[in-house]
Amino acid sequence: MGAPKNAATRDRLIDSARFLFWERGYAGTSMSELLAHAEVNSGSFYHFFDSKEALLRAVLEQYIELLRPVVVNPAFSASPRPLERIFAILAGYRESILTTKCTFGCPLGRLALEVGPENAPAHKLIAQNFQGWIEAVRECLVAMKPSLPRGTDLDALATFILVTMEGGVMLSRSYRSVDPFDRAVEQLREHFRLLLAAAKTKKAR
Structure with a gap:
């Protein structure tokens, strides 16, 4: 018992x-x-x-465990198309922004800024969380690779998508509006449109 x-x-x-x-x-x-x-x-x-720091590490370890079942898997189940899976992940964050009346902030992003740089164990776990997010998005990009321009840096592109999400969430919280997030995501869609169009043009030559 x-x-x-x-x-x-x-x-x-x-x-x-x-x-x-x-x-x-x-x-x-x-x-x-x-x-x-x-x-x-x-x-x-x-x-x-x-210590409180030990509890923080346990929280960060739990975030790593929850990433797939809470964030990634629901988004991936929304569509079989790799690109739309990426945008489904972002749509999940948009929903959080709306349901909290634009007070939502990515908990990992907040901790990354708040926890002192001397707390190396915590920052290592925060980085592992971000890396797990990047790797999930990268899976979609790998599936899209035949449609992307040759030589596209998939790691850099996945990181760029994470930065788009984090920045959009932060601005929406500050502006108390979902508009900055929507504009960032729309620019990301345009970026993908241009990448896919460029790849098609090269194949047609």
């Missing part, structure tokens, strides 16, 4: 931290707020984590 209860307590701490770090920021979340939100005492906390 003890093990499941312990696991539930640990999960509650991680879930509370994930929510509070997103809502208030890592630095803006106090230990007392964490304990109150998770409904645990300090003894229970230190049974699982030796």
